């Protein structure tokens with residue numbers, strides 16, 4: 269592929285596609301937790317119900333051209349929309365920059381986009397939609413057959429990821445008598461395992477728990493409340509992105525410390 273097209277063209281294409289995915293992410297983030305169709309109806313202004321035309325829906329550019337306001341009623345449009353579109357472009361660029369213009373690079377880009385959506389949805393609604401994790405898991409397992417890779421770690425990783433959360437959840441219920449983590453976390457870790465394999469998914473669990481604990485301590489200034497709710501999926505998603513991009517480097521550093 270790289271012989272046919274200039275790398276600059278391919279990076280540009282990745283950025284544009286990523287921004288379009290980011291634009292669709294805005295729809296997913298708003299509608300999936302509310303159980304609304306992600307296809308219909310077309311996006312409209314929530315105040316004046318004016319339908320958004322295709323040329324007003326170009327990632328980032330339209331928001332800038334409209335100066336962040338609805339053309340019908342001048343209601344401000346949140347800067348979050350273009351920011352998610354920019355983040356989508358960044359996800360696509362980082363995936364192919366790190367892993368090349370290969371199926372592995374493509375699946376890394378898709379994983380980062382899925383993690384972005386899941387992190388934002390869980391942060392806002394405390395929900396991890398099965399639609400995203402199941403679709404992601406299928407992509408992750410499917411990608412493990414491409415680029416001459418051995419698919420076994422993907423299947424093992426999915427089983428270990430989902431199994432680890434199930435075990436923690438059952439243990440928590442035995443000790444505390446309440447359900448600590450939901451099915452959303454189980455599916456999310458299954459998906460992450462499919463992409464990152466057994467070691468990657470265990471690193472993600474460790475990193476997610478670490479990030480979540482640090483955040484909980486920081487946000488309560490050290491006064492942790494038992495039973496407080498934490499969007500664990502957001503921290504798992506962040507940890508998975510770190511493991512994807514820097515996992516081997518972190519493992520080498522850690523093993524170097526132990527020596």
Ligand SMILES: [Zn+2]
Nearest residue numbers: 313316338341
């Ligand atoms: Zn309007």
